[in-house]
Structures are given as C-alpha cells and as structure tokens.
Amino acid sequence: MFRERRCIRCGTCQTVCAQGAISVVGDVVSTDREKCTLCGTCVEACYAEAREIVGREVTVAEVMAEIEQDIAFYDQSGGGVTLSGGEPLVQRDFLLALLRACQEKEIHTAVDTCGFATWETLDRLREHVDLFLYDLKLMDDARHPKFTGVSNETILRNLQRLSTLGHDIILRVPIIPGINDDEENIRRTGAFAAALPRLNQLNVLPYHHAGADKCSRLNRIYGLPETRPPSDERMFEIVQILQGFGLPIKIGG
C-alpha cells in the first residue's frame, strides 16, 4: 500500500526494486502490481514510511485461534463471525474450511458477498453459512457492467436460488446518487426483493467516500470523485418506496 501524503519523492524505492515495478516520474509514484513480487524491499527502504505491505498469509487454525478467544462474547451477545472482503468467495477453499471449523464450534457465521460466483461455489458453502449479507447494486443489466465490470445475471440468479432454498439473507443496497438512486432502479429492486421466497431484511446503505483514501493507497484511480452522499431526504424517500413493497427496511448495517 502507498501513502501518497507521506511520500517525499526521493526515488529510493525505484532504485531498490529488483523487479522494476516502481516508477517515480516527477510527482507521480506508481507501482506495477503485475511485476511486484511482494518482496518488501521497497517498504524497508522507504525512510518516509510511505510504503506498506498489507495483509498476511494465515492458516485456518490461526484464524480459529483468534476467533475462539471471543466465543464467550458471542455466547452472551448472540453474535458470531462475519467473513467479508474484498470478496470472500474468491478464496473458496479457505472459506469453506473456515466455515466448517466455525460450525464445529457452533459459532454463527455470516458471509458478506457480491454474489458473483458459480453456483457450484455457493452450493458447496451454503450449508455452513447461517446468514448471507448479499450486495445488490443495480437492476438494469445493460448498465451493470459499466459500473461493476460484469453482468448481474449470475448475481440475481444465485440470490434467487439461495432464497428459494430457504437461506437467511440480508440484502444490502448501496445508494449511490446518479448511479442507482433513480426511481426506476429503486422500484425494480423493491419488486425483485419482494418476490424472493425468503428475505430477512433489506438494508439501504448511503454512499460514502471511505473508499477514496483506500484507492489512493492502492495506487488506483477512485472512480466516483464527484459523487456526494445522498441527502437524508432522498434516503427517506427511497425507504418509503421500498416499504411500499412490504419489505423490512433498515438504513445502514
């Protein structure tokens, strides 16, 4: 990860990187992630502490050792473990092993997913998941690829199948002004959600800028620099439209 504000543009990282992954041109420092082997040399060499390797490899046993420290707390609060990301389904085998381990200890499990996975993946995991936190962004499949890179067909079909099979599901709909907060999308979302055989709740999540700083640290371009969070009034209107479909709605969560 790269913290631009700390960087003094000294060029040391470019000099020490044996892979030629870093370029410092004027004020612009960029890292080619295809070339980077995560060796950590640039992190050690960066006097300004502008570079950092985030994340580490762990085993299921190591994760469980941390989770189990809080078992007494889960028992008291009725809580459990939420496996999130990124996208947890990308690490399917690890996720499955972790879910099984949680299940053996009778720990409640939630998986936070965008739903873009093969049905085979979800089918293998689903019996070990107590609750799906399922993201739904845009109903119009003609526009969905523009903002997410993929069609929503698989996402909607997987959701339908999980619901039909009786799984507990909380739908999570981020409200992004100018992208999915229009009346048509909200009504189509409401109609689709209301037709699901089983749905515990629909959470509407007001868009926020939390991703902007993260994008900068990952040396990526933030796609929505001009977008502002929706007003309280607009959120209230959206909730009213969705409640018109008889759905249990919550703002946030």
Ligand code: SF4
């Ligand atoms: S070594 Fe650190 S401070 Fe120097 S250019 Fe690279 S990231 Fe910036």
Ligand code: SF4
């Ligand atoms: S961590 Fe990546 S960018 Fe940094 S020195 Fe190693 S290969 Fe180069």
